[in-house]
Amino acid sequence: MKKYFYFLTFFSLLINGCEKDDFCIDPITPNMIIRFYDATNISETKSVTNLTVQLEGYGEIYSNVSLDSIILPLDVTQNEIIYNLSSEGNQDILTITYEVEEVFVSRSCGFKAIFNNVIVTSDSTNDWILGLTEFGDNVFTITTIEDESSAHVQIYH
Numbered sequence: 001m002k003k004y005f006y007f008l009t010f011f012s013l014l015i016n017g018c019e020k021d022d023f024c025i026d027p028i029t030p031n032m033i034i035r036f037y038d039a040t041n042i043s044e045t046k047s048v049t050n051l052t053v054q055l056e057g058y059g060e061i062y063s064n065v066s067l068d069s070i071i072l073p074l075d076v077t078q079n080e081i082i083y084n085l086s087s088e089g090n091q092d093i094l095t096i097t098y099e100v101e102e103v104f105v106s107r108s109c110g111f112k113a114i115f116n117n118v119i120v121t122s123d124s125t126n127d128w129i130l131g132l133t134e135f136g137d138n139v140f141t142i143t144t145i146e147d148e149s150s151a152h153v154q155i156y157h
Contacts, residue, residue: 024109029076032096032118035069035151042134042156045069048087056082069151076100076113087157090128095121098145118142120153131156 038046045068053062053070061083062070074096075081083094098115105112122129122138132140132155142152 024106026105026109028105028109028112030112030115030145030148031071031073032115032145032153033069033071033148033151034153034155036067037134037154037156039130039156046157048157050088052084052086054084054086056084071148072096074098074113074115074145085129087128092129093123095123097121115145116143118145118152122155129155129157 036046036048038044047066047068049066050064051062051067051070052060052064053072054060061072072083079099080095080097083096085092085094096118098118101114101116102111103114104110118141120132120140120142122132124130124138129138131137132153134154134156136156140153145152
């Protein structure tokens with residue numbers, strides 16, 4: 001009888017010691033989504049032709065594409081990132097500053113970054129980007145980027 005008791009105790013400890021398999025399905029750290037709009041008709045999106053996007057110091061993310069929106073990663077180890085956007089010979093620089101907050105998601109996913117107090121500034125010297133708001137402003141502020149459910153920044157050109 002003692003053998004059965006020890007066997008059942010060992011077996012119950014073995015079963016209870018196993019962990020449930022967790023899989024991280026959802027994306028963790030969000031990217032910044034930028035959508036391009038027509039400056040003359042601000043309610044309509046407008047594709048940028050021959051768009052090239054380069055992360056300063058690293059290389060091209062997009063090369064000679066025609067898109068009405070782009071996805072840009074933000075660096076979780078820094079508080080600022082600079083992108084060069086060019087279209088048909090005109091180049092503009094987007095400077096993005098932010099604060100990184102790490103949030104625990106789950107054991108399988110680990111931590112994700114949330115970007116707070118995001119400020120996007122456009123150095124629009126070639127008049128390609130007419131503004132980051134429908135009023136032609138070159139500075140745009142976002143409270144938080146925590147998911148990719150919609151565009152975060154609108155660029156009017």
